[in-house]
Amino acid sequence: MSDWLRKIQRGYGKKLASIHAWNGGIVVILAVTGLILLGGFWREVLGGGRQWIKWLHIVIGLASIAPVIYYLLLAGKHWKQLKSRPWQKLNVLIVLVLLLGWFGSGILLWQYRAVGPAFSNAGLIIHDLLTWVGLPYMIYHSLTRTKWLKEPNRRAVKFERKTVTDPSAAAGPASPQPVYTRRSFIKGAVGVGLAVTVGPSFLKWMGSSLSGFSGSSSTNDLVLADKNQLIPAPQPLPDSLIPAGGGARGNFRVFTVTPIPSFNNDNWSFTVDGLVDHKLNWNWEQFVRLKRTVQVSDFHCITGWSVYSNTWEGIKLKELLDMAGVQRAARSVKFYSGDGVYTDSLTLEQAYMDDIMIAVMHDGKPIPNDLGGPVRLIVPKMYAYKSVKWVKRIELIEDPDYTGYWEERGYSKNAWI
Numbered sequence: 001m002s003d004w005l006r007k008i009q010r011g012y013g014k015k016l017a018s019i020h021a022w023n024g025g026i027v028v029i030l031a032v033t034g035l036i037l038l039g040g041f042w043r044e045v046l047g048g049g050r051q052w053i054k055w056l057h058i059v060i061g062l063a064s065i066a067p068v069i070y071y072l073l074l075a076g077k078h079w080k081q082l083k084s085r086p087w088q089k090l091n092v093l094i095v096l097v098l099l100l101g102w103f104g105s106g107i108l109l110w111q112y113r114a115v116g117p118a119f120s121n122a123g124l125i126i127h128d129l130l131t132w133v134g135l136p137y138m139i140y141h142s143l144t145r146t147k148w149l150k151e152p153n154r155r156a157v158k159f160e161r162k163t164v165t166d167p168s169a170a171a172g173p174a175s176p177q178p179v180y181t182r183r184s185f186i187k188g189a190v191g192v193g194l195a196v197t198v199g200p201s202f203l204k205w206m207g208s209s210l211s212g213f214s215g216s217s218s219t220n221d222l223v224l225a226d227k228n229q230l231i232p233a234p235q236p237l238p239d240s241l242i243p244a245g246g247g248a249r250g251n252f253r254v255f256t257v258t259p260i261p262s263f264n265n266d267n268w269s270f271t272v273d274g275l276v277d278h279k280l281n282w283n284w285e286q287f288v289r290l291k292r293t294v295q296v297s298d299f300h301c302i303t304g305w306s307v308y309s310n311t312w313e314g315i316k317l318k319e320l321l322d323m324a325g326v327q328r329a330a331r332s333v334k335f336y337s338g339d340g341v342y343t344d345s346l347t348l349e350q351a352y353m354d355d356i357m358i359a360v361m362h363d364g365k366p367i368p369n370d371l372g373g374p375v376r377l378i379v380p381k382m383y384a385y386k387s388v389k390w391v392k393r394i395e396l397i398e399d400p401d402y403t404g405y406w407e408e409r410g411y412s413k414n415a416w417i
């Protein structure tokens with residue numbers, strides 16, 4: 001054995017204990033921050049604070065590899081010590097797989113731009129799956145190992161039995177251990193409790209991420225639950241009705257920084273104004289009569305999920321801009337969401353890309369309010385934070401460099417995929 005390894009292994013028992021404590025603390029922080037990042041609710045509440053939590057999660061996540069490496073240096077010795085304890089060995093293996101899996105998939109999510117959507121999609125599925133399996137496991141592990149669950153008198157009982165002085169008792173067969181100890185009862189109760197609380201959401205997650213691979217169902221559910229009431233319904237073009245893309249693959253995760261708005265003919269209108277020759281304003285009846293086209297494109301969120309082959313039907317942005325007549329002084333196109341909070345912009349040059357669309361339909365159906373309907377922006381070549389939901393107003397502005405909602409809060413100004 002090399003000297004440095006020997007040095008590391010000095011004070012081995014204490015070191016193992018402190019690795020265990022550090023690791024436990026790290027997992028708790030990652031679990032709390034991770035669940036906050038997962039929960040849509042926090043998007044509304046935290047706004048930009050969410051970015052800080054994301055960075056904390058990433059930094060602690062990167063640091064989480066340190067106790068793992070440290071442990072691996074001691075693992076040889078630990079493994080020998082666990083020779084006759086297969087369950088503890090299994091536990092160590094499970095925890096190592098979880099930590100390394102979270103670490104690796106976390107890197108893919110963090111480096112979404114370097115690795116591209118396909119790898120970050122895989123990273124997100126692995127990260128989620130490990131969380132669904134690993135978090136309950138770790139909660140179970142720590143709940144069933146707290147001191148108050150251990151039976152302090154168990155060892156003492158065994159000891160007493162050996163030292164009884166009554167020879168008849170000593171000669172007789174040892175009284176059997178009770179089948180249901182307090183500990184195993186509580187372990188069982190914790191297990192059942194976790195299964196009942198975590199199980200249903202796990203199954204739901206499984207269902208939605210599997211249907212993500214095999215043609216989706218949950219976009220349909222959102223369409224059925226649509227709270228918008230705009231009349232008349234837009235009639236899909238033939239390409240949209242097929243739909244041309246063959247049907248979207250994957251599910252949208254409904255993201256919003258505000259409560260989800262809904263609209264009707266009275267509170268919805270669409271405006272193009274600012275540095276234009278003709279201010280334009282349509283109500284719904286007028287807006288559905290504008291010429292639409294159909295386009296198939298993929299949709300990528302920087303948090304690692306994508307929806308492929310969406311068939312969008314809507315009005316080309318550049319045609320709206322031409323109708324309004326963009327003035328020379330204009331440098332950017334700013335989009336306002338009907339939620340009253342979210343905005344983003346494109347430079348004038350970007351805004352003239354042929355595939356940018358003010359979308360009205362998805363796979364032949366009206367876009368439901370959860371997904372930004374009745375009308376959302378679609379910018380296929382950029383990450384989806386550019387695709388403003390519930391867009392109601394377009395303003396031509398002088399500022400060449402307007403900073404949108406998430407860009408203000410740490411997302412890259414460069415949204416190109």
Ligand SMILES: Nc1nc2c(c(=O)[nH]1)N[C@H]1C(S)=C(S)[C@@H](COP(=O)(O)O)O[C@H]1N2
Nearest residue numbers: 252254255256257301337342371384385389
């Ligand atoms: N008004 C509004 N538009 C928005 C957002 C938002 O929070 N509010 N989130 C953006 C982000 S980050 C993504 S990934 C997509 C999500 O679209 P979806 O909710 O339809 O899945 O919408 C984008 N447009």
Ligand SMILES: [Mo]
Nearest residue numbers: 301302384385
């Ligand atoms: Mo996103």
